[in-house]
Amino acid sequence: MVSGSDATLAGARHPGxxxxxxxxxxxxxxxxxxxxxxxxxxxxxxxxxxGLGLGWDESVYVSQVSSDVPAAYFSAPRARGVSWLxxxxxxxxxxxxxxxxxxxxxxxxxxxxxxxxxxxxFPARVLAGAGALFATLWVTLFYGPQAMPNYWVAIGALVCVxxxxxxxxxxxxxxxxxxxxxxxALMAVMRPTDAVWVTLPLLAxxxxxxxxxxxxxxxxxxxxxxxxAVPWVIEAYTAYGGLRQRLSEGSRVQxxxxxxxxxxxxxxxxxxRALCRPCTGPPADLAVxxxxxxxxxxxxxxxxxxxRARRAExxxxxxxxxxxxxxxxxxxxxYAAPRxxxxxxxxxxxxxxxxxxxxxTAPGRTWxxxxxxxxxxxxxxxxxxxxxxxxxxxxRTAASRENWARTATELHRLGVRPPCLVxxxxxxxxxxxxxxxxxxxxxxxxxxxxxxxxDTAGRIPVAALTAPGxxxxxxxxxxPRHRLGPFDVYTAPAGxxxxxxx
Numbered sequence: 001m002v003s004g005s006d007a008t009l010a011g012a013r014h015p016g017x018x019x020x021x022x023x024x025x026x027x028x029x030x031x032x033x034x035x036x037x038x039x040x041x042x043x044x045x046x047x048x049x050x051g052l053g054l055g056w057d058e059s060v061y062v063s064q065v066s067s068d069v070p071a072a073y074f075s076a077p078r079a080r081g082v083s084w085l086x087x088x089x090x091x092x093x094x095x096x097x098x099x100x101x102x103x104x105x106x107x108x109x110x111x112x113x114x115x116x117x118x119x120x121x122f123p124a125r126v127l128a129g130a131g132a133l134f135a136t137l138w139v140t141l142f143y144g145p146q147a148m149p150n151y152w153v154a155i156g157a158l159v160c161v162x163x164x165x166x167x168x169x170x171x172x173x174x175x176x177x178x179x180x181x182x183x184x185a186l187m188a189v190m191r192p193t194d195a196v197w198v199t200l201p202l203l204a205x206x207x208x209x210x211x212x213x214x215x216x217x218x219x220x221x222x223x224x225x226x227x228x229a230v231p232w233v234i235e236a237y238t239a240y241g242g243l244r245q246r247l248s249e250g251s252r253v254q255x256x257x258x259x260x261x262x263x264x265x266x267x268x269x270x271x272x273r274a275l276c277r278p279c280t281g282p283p284a285d286l287a288v289x290x291x292x293x294x295x296x297x298x299x300x301x302x303x304x305x306x307x308r309a310r311r312a313e314x315x316x317x318x319x320x321x322x323x324x325x326x327x328x329x330x331x332x333x334x335y336a337a338p339r340x341x342x343x344x345x346x347x348x349x350x351x352x353x354x355x356x357x358x359x360x361t362a363p364g365r366t367w368x369x370x371x372x373x374x375x376x377x378x379x380x381x382x383x384x385x386x387x388x389x390x391x392x393x394x395x396r397t398a399a400s401r402e403n404w405a406r407t408a409t410e411l412h413r414l415g416v417r418p419p420c421l422v423x424x425x426x427x428x429x430x431x432x433x434x435x436x437x438x439x440x441x442x443x444x445x446x447x448x449x450x451x452x453x454x455d456t457a458g459r460i461p462v463a464a465l466t467a468p469g470x471x472x473x474x475x476x477x478x479x480p481r482h483r484l485g486p487f488d489v490y491t492a493p494a495g496x497x498x499x500x501x502x
Contacts, residue, residue, distance in 0.1 A: 029124020033112045036128050040135035041108030044145045047387070048394055050097035050104075053401030055274070058147040059432035062090045062099070068418075069094075070437035072428045073447040076240055076249035079149065079232050081189035086147045100145045107144040110155045111135060114346075117162030117179050121314050122354060129353035134346050136383055138272070138390035139338040149190035150339040154346035156190065157198045157325065159183030160224070161318050161347060164202050167217055180217065181224035187343075188228025193250075195225055197328055198343055201320035253444045255334045262329065265336035267292065272393035277335035288389060291382050295348060302351035305358045315351055322347035401429075403486050407465075408433035410484040414491055416461040423453055424465040424473055425487065436463075441473065450475040457492035464490040 054062060063072045064083040089095075089102045111134075115127045122130070134140055134154075143151050160183025167176035187195035199221060206218045236246035251257045255277075264283065269276040270292060271284030283289060299319060306315035322344040329340040359371045404426070411422070411434045422431035423439045431438030439448040453475050456462055464476040466488045472479070479490035 029128060030116075032124060032128035033115050033131060036115075036131040036135060037108040037112035040111055040131070040141075040144065041104050043135070043141055044104040044107070045101065047141060047390055048100075048104075048145055049398075050100035050145070052096075052100065052145075052394065052398055053405055054096055054099075054429070054432065055146065055148075055397070055401065056426070056429045059429045061147045062086055063432055065091045066094065067091060069432055069435050070419075072432065072438050073440070073445045074239075075253050075444055076246045077253055079189060079191055080235070081152065081186075081191075081228075082147050082149050084189070085152065090147075099147065103147065104145040107151060107155075110152070114155045114158035114162070117159045117166070117183075118350065121162065121165055122350060123357070126350070126353045126357050129357060130349040133353055134349040136386055137345060138386045138393065139342065140345070141386075141390055142274075142393055143339050143342065148339060150194075150342045152190045153187045153194045153198070154342040156183045156186030156195070157321065157343040158346050160187065160199065160221075161202065161321050164217070164221070165314060165317060167220075168205075168212060168214060177217065177220050181220045181227070184221055184224030185228035188225050189231065190228075192229040192232050193328070194325065194343065195228065198321050198325045199225065200324045201317060205317065257328070257332050259331065260334040261331060262333055262336050265334075266330065266338070266341065269336045269338050270389070272389045272396070273337075274339075274393070274397065275335070275337050277337075279336050287381075287385055291385070295352065298352040298355045299348055301358070302355035305355060306351075315354065318347040319351050322351075404429045404433045407484050407487055407489075408435075410482075411436075411463055411489065414463070414482060414489070416463045416491060420461040420463070421453070421456050422463050422465065423448075424476075425467055425470065427465060430465060430487075441475075462492040464492075466490070 060072045060074065060078065061082040063069045064074065064080070065087040085106075086099060086103070089099050093099070111131055115131050118127055135144075140151065159179050163176040163179025163183060167180055184195060184199060187198060202221060203218075205212050206214060206221070233243055236243045240246035240249060262279075265276050265279035267283040267289050268279050268281060269284075270289050273279075299322075303312070303315050303319060306312045325347065326341055326344040329336070333340075356375060359375055360368070362368065362371070407430050411417075411420075411430075416422070416434065416436065418435045420434065420436035421439055422434060422436045423441070427438040427440055428445060438445075439453060440446050441448060441450055441453070450473070453462060464473055464479065466472055468483070468486065468488055470488060472481070472488070472490050476490040476492070479492055482489045482491065
């Protein structure tokens with residue numbers, strides 16, 4: 001009997017030959033996919049660790065649904081998808097380890113389901129290999145258990161593109177159509193603009209390729225994008241003055257979108273910098289960035305393999321979607337964060353895994369032993385580098401978040417306890433840890449005025465934070481100063497007013 005993966009290959013090589021695949025669980029490779037997903041979840045819990053405190057952006061998303069923390073300012077580029085994702089836990093529990101475990105399990109389950117969307121398009125061993133390649137990148141492991149949107153855009157991209165190809169070939173029936181709409185909606189509810197960039201090639205295929213014109217599939221794709229983006233659009237009119245204003249403000253917050261080649265910035269960030277803004281200093285070591293240089297070469301090899309096997313579209317479509325997903329973060333934005341490219345990495349992992357599988361199984365007695373020596377060695381070195389970067393990143397990140405937690409504890413000791421307000425430098429994360437509201441009078445998170453802060457200081461405790469030796473804000477210049485670890489803290493004196501308006 002022919003296995004599921006072998007049946008797929010036989011069908012690709014001999015399209016006229018009928019094949020009756022074995023649909024048993026093990027033969028279809030489901031077990032391998034679940035094993036990869038389980039290992040991914042376990043690696044997150046062991047290497048990233050549930051006790052890692054929440055980051056700046058995470059505190060914004062979680063505070064929107066938290067029962068004991070005032071909602072932080074929600075800037076224009078953000079979408080509500082992450083807040084809704086964490087709501088089942090964050091709405092009733094303030095436990096960070098519980099939230100991390102929940103997200104780690106959910107991200108592992110989502111990876112398995114996303115890979116299953118590609119059944120029949122790639123052999124099971126290629127899907128398992130793609131999942132392993134994507135799941136072992138340090139940036140995937142680091143952000144899998146975090147309350148951040150980029151991993152979930154990557155999952156939505158895998159589901160949407162895989163189901164798109166299956167629906168276009170009438171392989172998946174109604175389930176594939178639901179997958180296209182659901183994957184598009186997941187991307188759009190997490191990051192609407194990313195969803196548009198990922199699906200541009202799909203829309204181009206449906207509109208520009210006569211034999212691929214499918215009104216029903218086009219309608220489902222557009223409905224998924226629109227359905228996921230509706231909350232963001234409604235909020236644009238209720239809170240930001242309209243869609244155009246929100247897009248303009250989002251561009252301003254991101255430094256102004258335009259022609260900005262950020263490839264070198266991404267190279268610098270590969271060494272473990274969660275946010276490279278401004279992105280200065282030398283690029284990461286060659287050992288850390290070597291996989292990035294190999295990525296386009298392996299993707300090209302995967303495309304050549306697909307063309308020779310007469311299944312070019314199956315490879316070309318995810319490759320095109322990966323390229324368009326990366327365009328805004330490589331060419332249109334003036335800073336870098338490794339997580340921005342997660343959707344591109346997820347789609348490229350399929351093409352790269354197919355290329356590596358070809359290298360290991362290509363006929364030829366001379367070449368195959370060499371491939372079986374070099375490829376495993378290269379992958380082992382790659383894993384060692386990814387683990388080293390992940391370990392450094394987790395250690396450095398944990399230290400900064402512990403500083404926020406200690407500062408919050410010291411604020412409580414000074415009498416700044418809920419209900420309270422924290423303003424100034426890093427007000428959002430420190431305010432979250434202190435269970436206080438946060439406010440700023442300037443910058444990308446400006447949501448209040450000095451007069452409003454002074455009025456608040458007459459009713460509840462208020463603290464203003466600056467970097468050590470920094471100049472206090474005008475409204476706090478007469479407040480008592482305290483040195484708390486990496487911050488100078490100015491606390492409003494009790495009374496009807498906290499100081500001069502300035």
